[in-house]
Amino acid sequence: DSGVTQTPKHLITATGQRVTLRCSPRSGDLSVYWYQQSLDQGLQFLIQYYNGEERAKGNILERFSAQQFPDLHSELNLSSLELGDSALYFCASSVAGWGNEQYFGPGTRLTVT
Amino acid sequence: DQQVKQNSPSLSVQEGRISILNCDYTNSMFDYFLWYKKYPAEGPTFLISISSIKDKNEDGRFTVFLNKSAKHLSLHIVPSQPGDSAVYFCAASAFQGAQKLVFGQGTRLTINP
Secondary structure: OOOOEEEOOEEEEOOOOOEEEEEEOOOOOOEEEEEEEOOOOOEEEEEEEEOOEEEEEOOOOOOEEEEEOOOOOEEEEEOOOOHHHOEEEEEEEEOOOOOOOOEEOOOEEEEEO | OOOEEOOOOEEEEEOOOOEEEEEEEOOOOOOEEEEEEEOOOOOOEEEEEEEOOOOEEEEOOEEEEEEOOOOEEEEEEOOOOHHHOEEEEEEEEOOOOOOOOEEOOOEEEEEEO
16 A cells, blocks of 8 residues: 555546546655556656646646645546546655655546547 | 657566566666556556666665666566566656656566466
8 A cells, every 4th residue: 555545446437528536645745746547558647746836747638637735635637538538547646846756546547438 | 759668568477587677768868767566456666766877776586777878777576476467667767856757668577376
């Protein structure tokens, strides 16, 4: 158990809909990272927050947004969903504003039908 | 543009023998490399890392080798155990402490009893 929690575990929704994925980092970790893993692909970095502020951005679509709240939990919002957005979405956390040793949650499996 | 490549999607090894997982990268700015291990229905877990100032790092049964001139790293597991069966991801960052990790596609390792 990494100490990072993600909800929900599974999500099935239709194209065009909007969903919110939630992540709680390990106790004491200030940084949260979001990754997307599509079928047979590696993990693609989406975005990082550190202590409530956006710190780094990766290949995140404009339809996607994220935020980190004062209690340090984070939410990833995915809107106007397309079939290609079906993937595993992982959240990771690290102690500081950098984090090579990131601790990953179990992931949320999103299926868009 | 796949900056980190794991060209073998799968590898099968006999229990007790050596497992060698390979990873190539193209970005010469990468100077910190990590291996993550992932079991089904779980998030990746950090295994071992290496800085570019070293060419080898060992932790128990796991050793990572880095060949900077070839832009190649490998993970050796000796002896291989059934519990090592998992997907292994190689990851790299542009300088130690960078927020963004670039992951390879992963190699599924199966240890046969």
